Amino acid sequence: MGDIARQAPDKDTGEDIYQYLLERITTLENRNLELREQFRQMESEKRYVETQKIRYERELRKLKSEIEQLRSPPLVIGTVTDVIDNSRVIVRSSAGPRFLVRTSQLIDPDLLKPGVRCTLNQQSLAIVDVLPTSYDAQIYGMELVESPKETYENIGGLGPQIEEIREAVELPLTKPHLFEKVGIAPPKGVLLYGPPGTGKTLLARAVAHQTNAHFLRVVGSELVQKYIGEGARLVRELFDLAKQKAPSIIFIDEIDAIGAHRNDSTTSGDREVQRTLMQLLAEMDGFDNRGDVKIIAATNRIDILDRALLRPGRFDRMIEIPLPDLEGRLAILKIHTMNMSLGEDVNLAEVARLTEGKNGAELRAICMEAGMFAIRMEHETVSHEDFIKAIEKLSTDFDRHHFHTSFGEMFA
Numbered sequence: 026m027g028d029i030a031r032q033a034p035d036k037d038t039g040e041d042i043y044q045y046l047l048e049r050i051t052t053l054e055n056r057n058l059e060l061r062e063q064f065r066q067m068e069s070e071k072r073y074v075e076t077q078k079i080r081y082e083r084e085l086r087k088l089k090s091e092i093e094q095l096r097s098p099p100l101v102i103g104t105v106t107d108v109i110d111n112s113r114v115i116v117r118s119s120a121g122p123r124f125l126v127r128t129s130q131l132i133d134p135d136l137l138k139p140g141v142r143c144t145l146n147q148q149s150l151a152i153v154d155v156l157p158t159s160y161d162a163q164i165y166g167m168e169l170v171e172s173p174k175e176t177y178e179n180i181g182g183l184g185p186q187i188e189e190i191r192e193a194v195e196l197p198l199t200k201p202h203l204f205e206k207v208g209i210a211p212p213k214g215v216l217l218y219g220p221p222g223t224g225k226t227l228l229a230r231a232v233a234h235q236t237n238a239h240f241l242r243v244v245g246s247e248l249v250q251k252y253i254g255e256g257a258r259l260v261r262e263l264f265d266l267a268k269q270k271a272p273s274i275i276f277i278d279e280i281d282a283i284g285a286h287r288n289d290s291t292t293s294g295d296r297e298v299q300r301t302l303m304q305l306l307a308e309m310d311g312f313d314n315r316g317d318v319k320i321i322a323a324t325n326r327i328d329i330l331d332r333a334l335l336r337p338g339r340f341d342r343m344i345e346i347p348l349p350d351l352e353g354r355l356a357i358l359k360i361h362t363m364n365m366s367l368g369e370d371v372n373l374a375e376v377a378r379l380t381e382g383k384n385g386a387e388l389r390a391i392c393m394e395a396g397m398f399a400i401r402m403e404h405e406t407v408s409h410e411d412f413i414k415a416i417e418k419l420s421t422d423f424d425r426h427h428f429h430t431s432f433g434e435m436f437a
């Protein structure tokens with residue numbers, strides 16, 4: 026401000042005035058710039074505060090509705106057994122007895138059909154809301170895909186395994202009459218076993234693609250850990266859903282989490298696992314071989330599986346999915362570099378030779394990492410050198426991770 030308010034010279038020569046005005050213009054311009062910058066900063070602060078305000082308001086609304094929910098009395102769950110008219114319905118409460126209850130005007134009468142689950146007011150037992158069907162796949166974290174996009178061409182190596190699974194799962198789904206004619210029962214389920222990352226999930230998805238079947242995936246450990254006490258019910262609903270969506274393929278990953286052999290089940294966690302396994306066996310025994318629901322399970326630990334699972338009529342086909350050999354690794358590398366721009370010097374056969382012991386998932390990671398090296402160097406194609414650096418990087422990453430885990434386990 027001092028600069029701006031500087032006094033004009035008393036006695037002026039033209040030169041002085043000119044000089045004075047020039048200085049004053051420069052000072053004012055600088056000041057203008059400063060103020061603009063301040064204005065810009067304040068604007069951006071304002072925007073920030075505004076977004077913060079919106080966020081807090083949203084959070085406040087969420088918390089308020091949560092408080093409201095916590096304050097509201099619990100609702101009784103019931104199932105509609107009969108609809109008398111638009112305002113009266115017979116429901117069976119989850120506790121057992123049946124009641125004739127009123128329904129709110131707000132509920133669409135078309136939704137109230139026998140078999141539908143609903144919530145009831147604790148005192149009047151009036152219907153408050155209609156619940157979605159109990160086997161809503163997403164609620165339970167099941168993965169349901171209409172027809173996965175993976176095909177057999179996306180699988181490197183594993184030729185004989187693909188043949189075997191096509192025979193055991195695809196043929197009964199696409200040509201069931203062949204089995205009928207010959208008079209043998211097609212397998213209900215197939216067990217894929219082998220080290221992690223070798224393409225078991227990929228294979229199951231490709232079969233579902235080939236047969237235009239729905240693909241339903243659940244993870245064994247999640248069935249028993251995520252929804253405690255619900256494992257057996259989830260298995261039942263999984264099979265119901267699979268039948269409803271048939272043709273379908275149920276893929277149970279990490280089946281060892283529910284199907285491990287145990288001597289005695291003493292802890293409640295063990296009992297929960299046992300109940301889930303029993304339900305799985307009952308479901309497998311209960312459905313027809315000729316039906317269009319097939320089960321594929323996967324495990325890295327076939328050695329600990331309960332023999333009951335491997336009995337005829339259950340997972341009586343076992344297919345080993347091993348680590349890829351040299352030829353397999355080359356095929357996998359070709360698949361994962363298919364859409365990459367490779368330099369002329371890239372020798373995938375050499376990359377395959379250098380990656381002995383790596384699984385499909387690691388080979389895919391090597392291809393991606395090689396691409397990243399090229400991008401970092403702003404190259405448009407990936408060179409052989411990029412692949413070599415990627416192999417080195419992933420090997421050190423793996424060693425470090427492995428070292429940390431084993432180090433951690435030592436002190437756990």
Ligand SMILES: Nc1ncnc2c1ncn2[C@@H]1O[C@H](COP(=O)(O)OP(=O)(O)OP(=O)(O)O)[C@@H](O)[C@H]1O
Nearest residue numbers: 179180181221222223224225226227357385386389
């Ligand atoms: N044989 C293969 N051919 C092509 N890609 C493969 C192969 N094996 C693994 N991959 C790649 O690795 C990813 C992970 O493999 P996938 O999930 O199928 O392995 P998995 O055997 O089911 O492993 P896990 O036992 O850990 O569940 C696949 O999505 C695929 O990109």
